[in-house]
Amino acid sequence: MSEASHKLPVAFQRHIEDYLGASESQELFKALEQDPQTSIRINPSKRKLESLPGQQVPWAKSGYFLESRPSFTLDPLFHAGAYYVQESSSMFISHILESIQAPKGIYLDLCAAPGGKSTLLSSYLGQDGLLVANEVIKSRANILKENVIKWGLGNTVVTNNDPSHFEGLEGFFDLLVIDAPCSGEGMFRKDLQARDEWSPEHVEICAARQERILNDTGALVAAGGYLLYSTCTFNAKENEENLRYLSEEFAFEPVRIPVQPEWGIVETEVEVEGSVFYGYRFYPHKVKGEGFFITVLKRPEDAYVHPVKKQKDFRHPFLSRSGQKNRVLELLGLEDNFEFYELKGSIFLIDSWYAPHFEQLTKYLNVKYFGVELGKISGSGKGGDRSNNEQFLPTHEFALSILEKKGFSTLELSKEQALSYLRKEDFDLPTSEEGWLLITFQSLPLGWVKNMGNRINNYYPKDWRIRMR
Structure with a gap:
C-alpha cells in the first residue's frame, strides 16, 4: 500500500518496538500497510434499515463495516444525511455514552470538524439536549456546519472559536469531548502524508498544544459531568501523560468502561495520587479500525455549575x-x-x-x-x-x-434523476404541479425545486453540488 516515499518513520518504529515489543510491533507495522476498513454510522432519525448494510461494529449499535468502499459521492442517501462515513474506532464513544448513562443536557465537542463525533453526540441527545460543535479553523468549521445540517436533528450550535474563548463558561457543560489535534500515528494507513509529517519533535509540539487545550477547557465540565479526551495516535506522551496532567490539574474522578475481550481493545492504567485512571487503546492489528486512544473522567458532584x-x-x-x-x-x-x-x-x-x-x-x-x-x-x-x-x-x-x-408537496425521484438534481443539471420533472416541491429519494428529503410552469428552479446549494461523474 505505501510507496517508498511514505515509509514508516524509523524513529516511530523504534518507539513502537520499545512500547509493544519486537513481535507485536511487527504485527502493527504489517497492519499499517493494509487497506483500511470502511465503516458507516446510520442516522437513526432518518433511516430505519430493513436489511443490514454489513457487519455491525461491536461497540456501536448504529455502526457497520462495509465489504468494500463505494462511491459515497454518487449515493443520494449520503447527501440526504442517512448515514455518516466514520472510522469505527471513534464510534467507541457510543459505547461510552451508554455505559455511563451520560445525562442528556448541554454537550461540547471542542475540536469537532469534520463532524463524526458531533453527529454521534447529536443522535444520542435527540431532542433532550443541546450540542455545541466547535472548530477553531474557519474552513473546517464550514465543513462541520454542512455535515451538521445534513444530519438534520436541529439540536446543534456550530461555533468557530479558540479553546481559550470558552473561559467564561466554567461549569456550563454536562459532557465535554476533546478529540485533540495530534501527530496522527493511528492514521498512518489512511493518510500517507501523516507519515512524512511525523517526527519526535512534532510529537512534542502536539503534546504541548494538547496540554494548552486541556488547561483552557478542563474546568468547563459541570458537577457530575464527564470529560472524554481522545487522540488518533499511539504514543503515551499525547495520551497517558495528558491523562495524568488532567488528573493532577483538575478535580476529576476515574471512570472505567466495560469492554469485551473479543473486541481487541487494550485497557491501560495511570495511577495519580492513589487513584487509578483508565485509557483505551485501539491498534489496527487488534481491531477492525484505525489507531485511537480515549479516556473518560467524571467531575465531582460538588464542583461548580454555571447558572x-x-x-x-x-x-x-x-x-x-x-x-x-x-x-x-x-x-x-x-x-x-x-x-x-x-x-x-x-x-x-x-x-x-x-x-x-x-x-x-x-x-x-x-x-x-x-x-x-x-x-x-x-x-x-x-x-x-x-x-x-x-x-x-x-x-x-x-x-x-x-x-x-x-x-409542501413531495416529489420522489429515481437515482438517476436525484443525481441530476444534486449536480444542479436540467432534468424532466415527473409532475405538472407548480410551486415549491420537496425533492426526495427513497422518501428522504434532498432539497427544493420550484416549478414555475415554464421553467424549474433548482434550489440545491451551488457550493454543495456534485461534480463527479
Missing part, C-alpha cells in the same frame, strides 16, 4: 428574537415548543427549553449555525399587512431537517 437564567431582553449584534413566531407556527404547522430568532432576515428555530443556554453561549462564542434555519416570509406588505402574496421561502437547511414539512 443559566432566561433573559428578559436578549441583545446581540446580529441576532434577535423573532417577532414572527405566531405567523411561522401558522404557516408551517409546527408545535409551539420552539423559540425563533432572526439573522439577516432569515428565521431560525431552536427548542424552547435550551434557548436560555443558547442565548448565554452567544455572549462568548462566534456562532456559525444553530438549530434549523427555516427560511423567510415574503410579501407581508407594509406595516405587517398580510397580502395574498405572502409566502414562506424555505431553506435547504429546513429541507434536510427532521422537522415535518406540512403544506
Whole structure:
C-alpha cells in the first residue's frame, strides 16, 4: 500500500518496538500497510434499515463495516444525511455514552470538524439536549456546519472559536469531548502524508498544544459531568501523560468502561495520587479500525455549575428574537415548543427549553449555525399587512431537517434523476404541479425545486453540488 516515499518513520518504529515489543510491533507495522476498513454510522432519525448494510461494529449499535468502499459521492442517501462515513474506532464513544448513562443536557465537542463525533453526540441527545460543535479553523468549521445540517436533528450550535474563548463558561457543560489535534500515528494507513509529517519533535509540539487545550477547557465540565479526551495516535506522551496532567490539574474522578475481550481493545492504567485512571487503546492489528486512544473522567458532584437564567431582553449584534413566531407556527404547522430568532432576515428555530443556554453561549462564542434555519416570509406588505402574496421561502437547511414539512408537496425521484438534481443539471420533472416541491429519494428529503410552469428552479446549494461523474 505505501510507496517508498511514505515509509514508516524509523524513529516511530523504534518507539513502537520499545512500547509493544519486537513481535507485536511487527504485527502493527504489517497492519499499517493494509487497506483500511470502511465503516458507516446510520442516522437513526432518518433511516430505519430493513436489511443490514454489513457487519455491525461491536461497540456501536448504529455502526457497520462495509465489504468494500463505494462511491459515497454518487449515493443520494449520503447527501440526504442517512448515514455518516466514520472510522469505527471513534464510534467507541457510543459505547461510552451508554455505559455511563451520560445525562442528556448541554454537550461540547471542542475540536469537532469534520463532524463524526458531533453527529454521534447529536443522535444520542435527540431532542433532550443541546450540542455545541466547535472548530477553531474557519474552513473546517464550514465543513462541520454542512455535515451538521445534513444530519438534520436541529439540536446543534456550530461555533468557530479558540479553546481559550470558552473561559467564561466554567461549569456550563454536562459532557465535554476533546478529540485533540495530534501527530496522527493511528492514521498512518489512511493518510500517507501523516507519515512524512511525523517526527519526535512534532510529537512534542502536539503534546504541548494538547496540554494548552486541556488547561483552557478542563474546568468547563459541570458537577457530575464527564470529560472524554481522545487522540488518533499511539504514543503515551499525547495520551497517558495528558491523562495524568488532567488528573493532577483538575478535580476529576476515574471512570472505567466495560469492554469485551473479543473486541481487541487494550485497557491501560495511570495511577495519580492513589487513584487509578483508565485509557483505551485501539491498534489496527487488534481491531477492525484505525489507531485511537480515549479516556473518560467524571467531575465531582460538588464542583461548580454555571447558572443559566432566561433573559428578559436578549441583545446581540446580529441576532434577535423573532417577532414572527405566531405567523411561522401558522404557516408551517409546527408545535409551539420552539423559540425563533432572526439573522439577516432569515428565521431560525431552536427548542424552547435550551434557548436560555443558547442565548448565554452567544455572549462568548462566534456562532456559525444553530438549530434549523427555516427560511423567510415574503410579501407581508407594509406595516405587517398580510397580502395574498405572502409566502414562506424555505431553506435547504429546513429541507434536510427532521422537522415535518406540512403544506409542501413531495416529489420522489429515481437515482438517476436525484443525481441530476444534486449536480444542479436540467432534468424532466415527473409532475405538472407548480410551486415549491420537496425533492426526495427513497422518501428522504434532498432539497427544493420550484416549478414555475415554464421553467424549474433548482434550489440545491451551488457550493454543495456534485461534480463527479
